[in-house]
Amino acid sequence: MPIATTNPATGQVLKTYDAMPDEEIDAAIERADLAYRQLRGTTVDQRGRWLTAAADLLEADRDATARLMTTEMGKTYAAAKAEVTKCATACRFYAANAAAFLADEPADAPAVKATRAFVRYQPIGPVLAVMPWNFPLWQVLRFAAPALMAGNTGLLKHASNVPQTALLLEDLFRRAGFPEGAFTTLLVGSDAVDRILSDPRVRAATLTGSERAGRSIAQIAGRELKKTVLELGGSDPFVVMPSADLDRAAEVATTARCQNNGQSCIAAKRFIVHTDVFDAFAERFAANMSALRVGDPMNDDTDVGPLASEGGRDEIHAQVRDAVDRGATVLCGGEPPAGPGWYYPPTVVTDLTPQMRMWGEEVFGPVAGLYRVSSYDEAIEVANGTNFGLGSNAWTRDPDEQERFATDLDAGNVFVNGMTTSFPELPFGGVKNSGYGRELSALGMREFCNTKTVWVGEGAASAGAGAHAE
Numbered sequence: 001m002p003i004a005t006t007n008p009a010t011g012q013v014l015k016t017y018d019a020m021p022d023e024e025i026d027a028a029i030e031r032a033d034l035a036y037r038q039l040r041g042t043t044v045d046q047r048g049r050w051l052t053a054a055a056d057l058l059e060a061d062r063d064a065t066a067r068l069m070t071t072e073m074g075k076t077y078a079a080a081k082a083e084v085t086k087c088a089t090a091c092r093f094y095a096a097n098a099a100a101f102l103a104d105e106p107a108d109a110p111a112v113k114a115t116r117a118f119v120r121y122q123p124i125g126p127v128l129a130v131m132p133w134n135f136p137l138w139q140v141l142r143f144a145a146p147a148l149m150a151g152n153t154g155l156l157k158h159a160s161n162v163p164q165t166a167l168l169l170e171d172l173f174r175r176a177g178f179p180e181g182a183f184t185t186l187l188v189g190s191d192a193v194d195r196i197l198s199d200p201r202v203r204a205a206t207l208t209g210s211e212r213a214g215r216s217i218a219q220i221a222g223r224e225l226k227k228t229v230l231e232l233g234g235s236d237p238f239v240v241m242p243s244a245d246l247d248r249a250a251e252v253a254t255t256a257r258c259q260n261n262g263q264s265c266i267a268a269k270r271f272i273v274h275t276d277v278f279d280a281f282a283e284r285f286a287a288n289m290s291a292l293r294v295g296d297p298m299n300d301d302t303d304v305g306p307l308a309s310e311g312g313r314d315e316i317h318a319q320v321r322d323a324v325d326r327g328a329t330v331l332c333g334g335e336p337p338a339g340p341g342w343y344y345p346p347t348v349v350t351d352l353t354p355q356m357r358m359w360g361e362e363v364f365g366p367v368a369g370l371y372r373v374s375s376y377d378e379a380i381e382v383a384n385g386t387n388f389g390l391g392s393n394a395w396t397r398d399p400d401e402q403e404r405f406a407t408d409l410d411a412g413n414v415f416v417n418g419m420t421t422s423f424p425e426l427p428f429g430g431v432k433n434s435g436y437g438r439e440l441s442a443l444g445m446r447e448f449c450n451t452k453t454v455w456v457g458e459g460a461a462s463a464g465a466g467a468h469a470e
C-alpha cells in the first residue's frame with residue numbers, strides 16, 4: 001500500500017511519501033533508545049508538564065488537526081474535532097494520575113520474611129506502536145500518553161493512508177518539550193515491522209488493527225521474546241431485551257453502529273433482539289438509520305461520511321451481497337451511491353444465517369445485522385457465537401439480567417444500557433481473537449513497565465515503598 005494521503009470524499013491523491021530507508025529507521029531506533037535513557041531519568045512531574053503542554057497544543061490546533069484527519073480518512077469534521085478533544089483529555093488524565101499509577105506498592109513484608117517488600121513500576125524502553133487509520137490521533141495518543149509518562153519512548157508505524165497525521169503526532173510531542181527521539185514517526189510499510197521489532201533496542205510492541213496484522217506481530221514478538229498488547233477486530237453484540245427502553249435503545253444503536261462512518265472496532269455490529277420487541281425495535285432502528293445524512297464529511301449537517309478506502313467500501317458491499325444472495329433481507333440501504341467518493345448508505349440486514357459472511361465476520365462500515373432470539377440464553381449464544389470478544393452492549397431494565405449479562409457476555413467490555421466507549425479511566429481491550437492486554441487506565445500504563453518485586457532483608461538502608469515514582 002503506498003504511503004499517501006488520498007481524500008476518501010473524492011478519491012483524489014493529495015500527497016505521497018517514499019518509505020524511509022533502513023539506515024533512517026536504524027537511526028530513529030538509536031535516537032529512541034538514547035531518549036529512553038534520558039527520559040527514565042526525568043521526574044514524573046517533568047514528564048507531566050510536557051504531556052500537559054501536548055494537551056494545550058492539541059486544543060489550540062484542534063480545528064486544523066481535525067480537518068487533516070477528515071481529509072485523510074473521511075470521518076466527519078465534527079467527529080474529528082471530538083477526537084482531538086478526547087486526546088487532550090487523555091493527556092491531562094495521565095499527566096495528573098501517572099504519579100499514583102507508578103508509585104511503589106507496599107506488600108505484606110512479614111508474610112515474605114522481609115523487613116520491607118514492595119512493587120516498583122519502571123519503564124522498559126522503546127516501544128513500537130503499529131496503529132490504524134480509523135482514529136488516527138486517538139489510537140496513538142492512548143498508547144503514547146501513558147507510555148511517555150512511564151518513561152518509555154515510542155516509535156510509530158502508522159497506517160499508510162494517514163501519513164500527515166502521523167507526522168503531526170511526532171511534531172506534537174517535540175513541540176510539547178519531550179526530548180528528541182522520545183516519540184518518532186517511521187514512514188514505513190508493514191514490511192519494515194519485522195526489522196524494527198527484531199532490533200534488540202526495541203523492547204515491546206502494541207498494535208491496534210486486524211486479526212491478520214495481530215498474528216503477524218505476535219509471531220515476530222514471539223520469536224524475539226518481546227511483550228505485545230494487541231487490540232484487534234470486534235463484532236460487538238448489542239442485545240435488546242423486552243424490558244429495554246426501545247426508543248433509547250434504537251437511538252443509541254444507530255449511533256453505536258454508524259459512529260466514525262461505521263469504522264470502529266467497538267461499533268455495535270450485531271443487533272440481537274428478543275422476539276417480543278423485535279418488530280418494534282427493527283422499525284425504529286431502520287427508520288433512524290435511513291434518516292442519517294450521508295455526504296461531505298466537512299459539512300456540519302453530515303452524519304456519515306465516506307469509507308476510508310475504496311477497498312473497504314467494496315468489502316462491506318460484498319458482505320451485504322453475500323447475505324442477500326443467501327436469503328437475507330435488507331431493511332434499508334444496501335446499494336452504494338453512484339459518483340465520486342467511497343460512500344455507503346446506513347444499511348440494516350436481517351434473516352441472517354451462519355452460512356453468511358456477515359454472521360461471523362466483522363463488518364467495518366455502517367451496516368447492521370439484525371438477529372431475532374427468543375430467550376436470554378439464545379441471546380447469549382448468538383452474542384458469544386463469534387471469534388471476537390471486544391465490546392458488547394446489553395439493553396434491559398431488569399437488574400437480574402443486567403448482572404447476568406455482565407458475567408455471561410464473553411467480551412473485554414460490557415456496557416449495559418449504553419454503547420461501548422473508551423474512557424481514559426477504564427481498561428480497554430478484548431478476549432478471544434479481539435486480542436489481549438489492556439490499554440488505558442493504570443493497567444494500560446503498566447503493560448509497558450517492568451513490574452519489579454523488591455524484597456529487603458535485615459540490615460538494609462531505608463529506601464522504600466510508597467513514595468517512589470520515576
Ligand SMILES: O=CCCC(=O)O
Nearest residue numbers: 134264265266421422
Ligand atoms: O476502533 C477502536 C477504538 C475506538 C475507541 O476507542 O473509541
